[in-house]
Amino acid sequence: MKFTERLKEKLEPIWRQNHSHPFVVEMGNGTLDKEKFRFYMVQDYVYLIDYAKLFSIGALKATDVKTMEKFAALLHGTLHEEMDLHRSYAAQFGISPEELENAEPSPITLAYTHYMLHKGQNGTLAELVAALLPCAWSYWEIGKELSQIPGATDHELYGEWVRMYSSEEFGQLATWCIDLMDELAEGKSDTELLELEKIFLNTTRFEYMFWDMAYNNQMWPGE
């Protein structure tokens, strides 16, 4: 069994919690409060700026050109296709590109991105991929799941989101991350694999906290 299959099977109950978070469910059935989505979109943009940097660190730590090319493609895809989605939503909400780029990160956004950047900067390439894998993989799965709900891809506000994350292009990027994780896990000791699993579990949990933060408009205490 592949390492990623084993990871997913072991963490299935925690993984499922992300998919059944009210933010995700309500985006799928179209009932999500627009203000919650607006808050999410701004935080997710700030998140993606740091997340994109992980791909640059990946290119730096890669030991062959093919892997460098994949990280470059992931960086490009994030900065252009994915963040274009956010810029287009921001325009609909009357948020300027400057305002979007300079938005204040929430405590959860900060904790999540800094955890990943810490692992990316100080860990092995395998640890970097373990940290970013739940992001790409869970969004692709959520996108595909929501796209099966009648009307979800045509929803006037959330349709674009569902189409982006269920798209073949996004799926290809997620598949690269999954395959790369399996390649990098090959020949690793049980101790190292356990460490990768711990990192994967932590960012899976951060994914849940990110949905929850957005659903509850959670900033710093008192704000």
Ligand SMILES: Cc1ncc(CO)c(N)n1
């Ligand atoms: C919080 C979060 N996780 C994953 C993705 C997918 O790139 C995203 N846009 N935002």
